[in-house]
Amino acid sequence: MLTEPQIQRYARQVLLRDVGEKGQEALGAVRVELTLGGTVAGAAAAYLRSGGTEVHLPATPAGPWALTPAILESAPSAVLQVVAAPRAPEPAGVVVGSDAGARVLWSVAGDACRGCLREVTKGLGPPELPEAASVQLGSLLAFLVQRRALGLAAALEGLAISPIGELSTLATPACAHRPPSVPESVLAELLRHLSAALPEEGCAVLLGREDQVRLVPMENAQARHHARDPDVFPRSARTAFTLDPRAWLELLREADRAGERVVAIAHSHPDGGAGFSAEDRRWAAPDGQPLLPGVAHLVIAFRAGRPWSARWALWAEGDFLETVCPLPAT
């Protein structure tokens, strides 16, 4: 609950339909890391601070707004980062950049798709800030931060100011970076297959048709390659996996006949290494381009013989993005 001095100070904001007492508390529950400098940062900080939000300005000396008393007695729990393109806020905040003379702002939720974020901020340069436009940009920046703090913002929302100062909202693309949806029973089957391969890496392919996904267990051909030619294949099947080319071709033929497509390639890390390793990236995108566009990768890490972490890796604008894959209860 707001205290009496806070009610007096923020009365005009409390009156707003989208703010109220809870909203005012939400504005006070975030701290904004404003890593921009200059007038834009000063303007944004003035709006935010007088609105009851704590602002940290590493690049600019604090102005008079820094004297506004903190709204909450406890330290703000959430941080919103304001960064200049090509950086991205980590995890939530606003990116400020420029694109062909227009100034562009993208507000990002902590759980926004990073692939979509990359897509919309691709090609954004650092913000060009003619002094005259800085106050407009700073106030919009504060507006986007407040919408985010109040829980009114979409996962990703963008605004652009044209070179002559016209404001427009930017379209958010349809997300094409979601991991495939795999039924628990198929995941459980995958875990059984990978467990059976321990202590070596196991691998499998997920084939899909419309909403149906099925598992095709594969043999890890690395053991045979390593035994035959350890110079070319120095790593054993404990730390690497290879799909047998003949089995892979057969699988593709079979999928083609059945009208299925390869949804994902799964493999295990018996040593507990979670996530898509540098080696995995080289395997999946040897020349910086994905070998199998549109195919997701799933890595299941084992510890002491039990699965403990699973992560999807999906290609998005030049790199693989990882997201957690919830494991079925065992």
Added chain:
Amino acid sequence: MTPDARIDITAEVCPMTFVRTKIALERLPAGAVLEVRLKGDEPLRNVPESARDLGHTVLALEPQDDGTWRLLLRREEPGC
């Protein structure tokens, strides 16, 4: 009707009349009834209207013998 909470805004002026009312409504669960004591033309005009604008229901507005008014508001969900 017995209200779930009461506030007296007879000593307040605009905009604090509705700030007090709005906060008191927000602190109540949906369906609860708030009694507001108010005095003067401005709150009499604005407080019921602003509450209605936020989606709350005006149940009653009755003059009292002492010259104040008794406003009964039901807290509705959209106004939160």
